Amino acid sequence: MASSSGRKVQQIGCPAHPEAHLIEDYRAGDQICSVCGLVVGDRVIDVGSEWRTFSSDKNAADPSRVGGAENKLLGSSDLSTMIGDARGAASFTADGQSKYQNRRQMSSSDRALTNAFREIALMADRISLPRTIVDRSNNLFKQVHDGRNLKGRSNDAIASACLYISCRQEGVPRTFKEICAVSKISKKEIGRCFKLILKALDTTVDMITTGDFMSRFCANLRLPNYVQRAATYIARRAAKELDIVPGRSPISVAAAAIYMASQASEDKKTQKEIGDIAGVADVTIRQSYKLMLPRAAELFPPDFNFHTPIEDLPEL
Amino acid sequence: MALVQPLASGNGMTNGSTSNCSGVPGKAAGAALGCDAAAAAQQLSSDTQQAADHKSAAAAGEEAEEAPVEEEVDITINNVVCSFSVRCHLDLRYIAMNGDNVEYRRENGMVTMKLRKPYTTASMWSSGKITCTGLTSEPAAKVAARRVARYLQKRLNYQTRFCNFRVVNVLGTCTMPFAIKIADFSQKYPRLACYEPELHPGVTFRIKEFKATLKVFSTGSITVTAPSVAAVQRAIEHIFPLVNEFRKERTAADLAAVAASRARRYGSRDSSESDLDDDDSDID
Numbered sequence: 001m002a003s004s005s006g007r008k009v010q011q012i013g014c015p016a017h018p019e020a021h022l023i024e025d026y027r028a029g030d031q032i033c034s035v036c037g038l039v040v041g042d043r044v045i046d047v048g049s050e051w052r053t054f055s056s057d058k059n060a061a062d063p064s065r066v067g068g069a070e071n072k073l074l075g076s077s078d079l080s081t082m083i084g085d086a087r088g089a090a091s092f093t094a095d096g097q098s099k100y101q102n103r104r105q106m107s108s109s110d111r112a113l114t115n116a117f118r119e120i121a122l123m124a125d126r127i128s129l130p131r132t133i134v135d136r137s138n139n140l141f142k143q144v145h146d147g148r149n150l151k152g153r154s155n156d157a158i159a160s161a162c163l164y165i166s167c168r169q170e171g172v173p174r175t176f177k178e179i180c181a182v183s184k185i186s187k188k189e190i191g192r193c194f195k196l197i198l199k200a201l202d203t204t205v206d207m208i209t210t211g212d213f214m215s216r217f218c219a220n221l222r223l224p225n226y227v228q229r230a231a232t233y234i235a236r237r238a239a240k241e242l243d244i245v246p247g248r249s250p251i252s253v254a255a256a257a258i259y260m261a262s263q264a265s266e267d268k269k270t271q272k273e274i275g276d277i278a279g280v281a282d283v284t285i286r287q288s289y290k291l292m293l294p295r296a297a298e299l300f301p302p303d304f305n306f307h308t309p310i311e312d313l314p315e316l
Numbered sequence: 317m318a319l320v321q322p323l324a325s326g327n328g329m330t331n332g333s334t335s336n337c338s339g340v341p342g343k344a345a346g347a348a349l350g351c352d353a354a355a356a357a358q359q360l361s362s363d364t365q366q367a368a369d370h371k372s373a374a375a376a377g378e379e380a381e382e383a384p385v386e387e388e389v390d391i392t393i394n395n396v397v398c399s400f401s402v403r404c405h406l407d408l409r410y411i412a413m414n415g416d417n418v419e420y421r422r423e424n425g426m427v428t429m430k431l432r433k434p435y436t437t438a439s440m441w442s443s444g445k446i447t448c449t450g451l452t453s454e455p456a457a458k459v460a461a462r463r464v465a466r467y468l469q470k471r472l473n474y475q476t477r478f479c480n481f482r483v484v485n486v487l488g489t490c491t492m493p494f495a496i497k498i499a500d501f502s503q504k505y506p507r508l509a510c511y512e513p514e515l516h517p518g519v520t521f522r523i524k525e526f527k528a529t530l531k532v533f534s535t536g537s538i539t540v541t542a543p544s545v546a547a548v549q550r551a552i553e554h555i556f557p558l559v560n561e562f563r564k565e566r567t568a569a570d571l572a573a574v575a576a577s578r579a580r581r582y583g584s585r586d587s588s589e590s591d592l593d594d595d596d597s598d599i600d
Binding site for chain 2: 175176177191194195198204207208243246247248249250251
């Protein structure tokens with residue numbers, strides 16, 4: 001309220017209607033007489049926002065914000081301002097050194113977290129994982145980091161294991177080999193960290209099934225839809241219902257099922273191609289295939305369109 | 317002692333013999349693995365020198381554990397690891413130069429000595445702590461340990477004192493007469509069992525009270541790591557009913573495969589593989 005000094009004296013009022021109540025228009029910075037509409041006070045400080053934001057402008061930076069959104073995972077203690085890298089001529093002294101050499105430090109735990117989050121985002125980006133998995137991964141990492149049970153392990157290893165676990169928890173598991181491909185940690189180390197994290201967070205994960213990988217493998221091999229459906233059916237029959245392949249990893253069974261289905265259709269893939277996509281050795285595919293072949297008639301779905309009949313399926 | 321008599325108690329399993337056969341192939345006694353339990357028991361008693369008392373103790377224990385079902389499952393102890401101290405500083409270089417059958421690896425900082433008689437490998441550190449691995453029974457471990465300490469005393473003139481002997485780890489294996497559905501088994505016990513087909517083909521089952529870790533495979537083989545032989549036995553007894561729930565009878569092809577692998581492993585063994593009596597003790 002643009003009231004000047006004094007208590008009762010000199011309240012701004014409409015000259016025609018001094019007793020009239022003044023309406024404040026914050027947006028325009030005015031005080032308006034409610035009776036006649038005369039604007040009596042102006043340049044009232046506007047407490048509204050400086051910039052308008054439209055909901056369609058998601059990608060554009062929000063000019064009303066000062067600084068980025070607070071990341072709940074990082075410690076909420078840190079609201080300090082950081083001095084950025086030197087740019088432009090003014091930030092260098094006469095000797096050519098940058099002024100403001102000491103960037104203000106983040107707390108060390110925050111720095112480890114930030115690094116890990118960046119690593120996770122990088123890895124997820126390489127295999128195009130959606131944002132939900134990355135967020136879940138970040139949450140897991142934060143929990144593990146706070147728990148401090150895995151303190152001695154490399155942060156990258158824990159990050160990779162968190163990514164693996166979050167893919168599993170979301171119902172779209174990635175094989176260890178796929179995670180290895182985008183991380184610089186060995187499969188053994190990721191496996192160890194995986195077990196330790198499950199123990200530390202006291203959670204369990206569902207077992208992997210053959211169907212989880214079918215769509216990805218078949219898409220990478222560019223197999224038609226009916227072959228993919230047939231392969232899914234075969235793998236499920238072999239592993240769950242008939243249990244012909246005891247002790248074989250579901251990935252190997254899936255690969256062998258894809259091989260069988262593709263060999264029975266027009267688009268025949270070799271064991272080597274399938275092995276490359278699935279991360280399975282071709283002898284492993286051969287072994288599972290040999291176990292499945294004797295009962296091939298029971299494995300195929302009833303409405304399958306055989307381009308190559310069962311008797312002519314390759315023996316290998 | 318005929319171990320096949322059905323008795324009232326417990327769980328469907330008899331330890332035919334906590335036998336001490338194992339890593340040494342071609343051992344004539346081939347202890348403890350006959351399908352005929354009585355013959356096995358006899359073989360046992362006339363068997364290896366060291367463990368006579370141990371075996372009778374085990375056998376006595378076994379009788380108490382027989383089950384109404386006439387099934388025997390043999391547990392083979394494959395590895396016993398023990399550690400003790402001689403309470404004096406050992407000069408590793410001197411031992412390496414003057415000892416027989418020793419190897420000195422400087423990067424590990426220890427001397428390894430191999431004994432023939434209880435076949436074992438002893439690792440010695442300069443602090444005087446010694447670890448013996450590769451043994452097949454607890455008494456044999458004691459003998460081997462004493463033999464090592466004696467060797468150091470006599471040949472190399474150390475003032476050794478044998479102390480702090482303890483068996484650290486025992487590895488035992490056994491095979492169930494049936495195959496196991498490990499996927500369902502692991503789903504029933506999510507906290508205790510860990511099954512990751514990508515990492516390991518077996519289920520890792522931990523029993524906290526015996527401090528034992530068991531690896532259960534789909535063929536029916538189980539390996540147990542525990543702090544003592546008795547713990548191994550109790551762990552197998554504990555897990556037998558759990559695993560029995562998920563049994564899957566072996567097909568003819570599986571049996572043939574199992575027999576073939578046994579024939580490969582125990583070349584001099586007799587035709588115990590060809591037995592398919594009702595008393596189908598699939599022992600090794």
